[in-house]
Amino acid sequence: MIDNYPDVHAAHEADDLLFGTVESWVLYNLLGGADTGIHLSDCTNASRTLLLNTTTLQWEPSLLAFFGFRPSILPKLVSTSEVYGKIAAGPLAGVPVGGLVGDQQGALVGNKCLKQGEAKCTYGTGAFLLFCTGGEIVKSNHGLLSTVAYQAGPNAKPVYALEGSIAVAGSAIKWLRDSMNIISSAADVNDLAAKEPNAGGLYFVTAFSGLLAPYWDPGAAGTLIGISQYTNPSHIARATLEANAYQTRAIIESMLLDSGAPLKHLKVDGGMTNGDLAMQVLADVGGFTVIRPEMRESTALGSALLAGSAIKLFGWDLTKPETLAEVNTKGSREFAPELEEGARKKGWEGWQRAVERSKGWEEGVDE
Structure with a gap:
């Protein structure tokens, strides 16, 4: 998309782009979306992106360089079991979210x-x-x-x-x-x-x-x-x-x-x-x-x-x-x-x- 969609390319270059897997998108919305900007991904889902170093459990700089991705577009990496925040709105507002896998x-x-x-x-x-x-x-x-x-x-x-x-x-x-x-x-x-x-x-x-x-x-x-x-x-x-x-x-x-x-x-x-x-x-x-x-x-x-x-x-x-x-x-x-x-x-x-x-x-x- 960065290579073929001008709007996506421009957003990437302007540091106005977020990229993740499904659970990071769902969690982002549950915890307040753009209002809170909480962008997280757990290590199991992150391991499917081809961008994770599974030894350090960190994004691998050489892979980001290979694909030409800014590190800032990626979610912060978290464990599969911790409280990431509380649901921001709706009937479940205030309920903590504690598992991503x-x-x-x-x-x-x-x-x-x-x-x-x-x-x-x-x-x-x-x-x-x-x-x-x-x-x-x-x-x-x-x-x-x-x-x-x-x-x-x-x-x-x-x-x-x-x-x-x-x-x-x-x-x-x-x-x-x-x-x-x-x-x-x-x-x-x-x-x-x-x-x-x-x-x-x-x-x-x-x-x-x-x-x-x-x-x-x-x-x-x-x-x-x-x-x-x-x-x-x-x-x-x-x-x-x-x-x-x-x-x-x-x-x-x-x-x-x-x-x-x-x-x-x-x-x-x-x-x-x-x-x-x-x-x-x-x-x-x-x-x-x-x-x-x-x-x-x-x-x-x-x-x-x-x-x-x-x-x-x-x-x-x-x-x-x-x-x-x-x-x-x-x-x-x-x-x-x-x-x-x-x-x-x-x-x-x-x-x-x-x-x-x-x-x-x-x-x-x-x-």
Whole structure:
């Protein structure tokens, strides 16, 4: 916009411009807008701008110079849990605002994955897995991203995470419903898949738009492989659930290699987690325990925990995870692996072969 819109360029040069992410804009308006000029951004959202030094938690001068941005246009950086000010007007006037956090980091906090080795995965249209690495930045050598997880207060040390994303999770089930017409609702995929004890040797690499972590292959193509004359819609439904589980395992395997920290368990949220079979398949394929809370609006809960911790509500303190021990525990369910290890190993090897066959497909197609 600075390069292509004269008004924006002129405002930037005149030092009459502010730039930030969504939470900085919402907070700016809540706290009085131009009347107060409170322009703040938390370290998790700021980490998505390509302008933050995640070690110092400050804007990186070399990046500002590279993009040609004046430092004055950027918000002041704050932690994810502190009182930033009070709402200026309306029915909530005077209420303090105490939490700012990015979507997936909020879900990490909401799932109380606050210590090294704790991980959560949000299964929506895509899937987003964050693995807490504690107070150290772990630079991935296995296809993942390092990110700021949260900072529990202005004087607290930041906590970091490894992150991996799956492009297609729930959208594969929508494909079965809307394009293939083999289910009438998304929830039906579990019932259909349950009609067969396994996928019958079928693998479904759901690379509708390439593969993200840890493969990073935009040329990969969606692949159904292992089809025989006995393959039926139930096998396809089960292979779809397994595809989600295999991609989750691939990310977790990379996280374990990068961090050296064992996975304690995987906490889950999002629409796909409503299906018991989908969660049991995830546990069986991954070989780890899956914990599903009853209340799964984890991003909203994480935001509330951050705000509550800032004002010491109910004695909550994010630097002392034990103070959150009773939060969102009612109705929580655990899914433990039931698949025999030999069968798990054979399935994992088959998945890796299927992925290799899907890779680079678009690169071989003439334009």
